[in-house]
Each structure stands twice: as structure tokens, then as C-alpha cells.
Amino acid sequence: MLTSAAVQEVKEHGVVYKKDESCAEITDVDTVVIAIGVRANTVLEESLTDCDFTVVSVGDCHERAKNGYRGIQEGYEAGIRI
Structure with missing residues (x-):
């Protein structure tokens, strides 16, 4: 789990993200769950x-x-x- 990061790109088997002004990549990924802020839609x-x-x-x-x-x-x- 990685919190407070901004997803830059979702690849076939990885995710490129930015956290604290530096970019990195997580590889060998088969599932990505993105949980972001929510607001009511009425x-x-x-x-x-x-x-x-x-x-x-x-x-x-x-x-x-x-x-x-x-x-x-x-x-x-x-x-x-x-």
C-alpha cells in the first residue's frame, strides 16, 4: 500500500507515481486500486x-x-x- 502519492501512469505490469517531488515505479503489479477523495453527487x-x-x-x-x-x-x- 502506498499513500499520499500521485499516479502518473498505469502500465501493463506497473505503476509510475510521484511522491514528495520524486518519481518512482512499482513493477510486477497485477492489480491497481486507486482510492481518492470523494464528494456527494446529488x-x-x-x-x-x-x-x-x-x-x-x-x-x-x-x-x-x-x-x-x-x-x-x-x-x-x-x-x-x-
């Missing part, structure tokens, strides 16, 4: 406010961005209510 929810049906918003589109666990929990609870 555009779709807001566009459906005048609809004639019930809209249930969960996860990052509802109120504020959340971690993955909370988004999954909200989706599960909404599914039960339907």
Missing part, C-alpha cells in the same frame, strides 16, 4: 424531485459522501423497504 436525485414516484437515494448520491460500508448498508436497507 445531480440525479435533484433532477427527480418533481417525479410522480418515490425516489430512494442511497450511498454517495444521498446527502454526503460515505465510506463503502455505509453505502452498502444504505442500499441494503433501501432494498428491504421496497
Whole structure:
């Protein structure tokens, strides 16, 4: 795991990144997971406010961005209510 680094390039088997003003490469990589800052995206929810049906918003589109666990929990609870 590498934190506080900026990905410069993802290659077939490696990642070039910049951290503390210097670039480096990690090789022999088969999976890359990029976790970046999040913010709520309420555009779709807001566009459906005048609809004639019930809209249930969960996860990052509802109120504020959340971690993955909370988004999954909200989706599960909404599914039960339907």
C-alpha cells in the first residue's frame, strides 16, 4: 500500500507515481486500486424531485459522501423497504 502519492501512469505490469517531488515505479503489479477523495453527487436525485414516484437515494448520491460500508448498508436497507 502506498499513500499520499500521485499516479502518473498505469502500465501493463506497473505503476509510475510521484511522491514528495520524486518519481518512482512499482513493477510486477497485477492489480491497481486507486482510492481518492470523494464528494456527494446529488445531480440525479435533484433532477427527480418533481417525479410522480418515490425516489430512494442511497450511498454517495444521498446527502454526503460515505465510506463503502455505509453505502452498502444504505442500499441494503433501501432494498428491504421496497
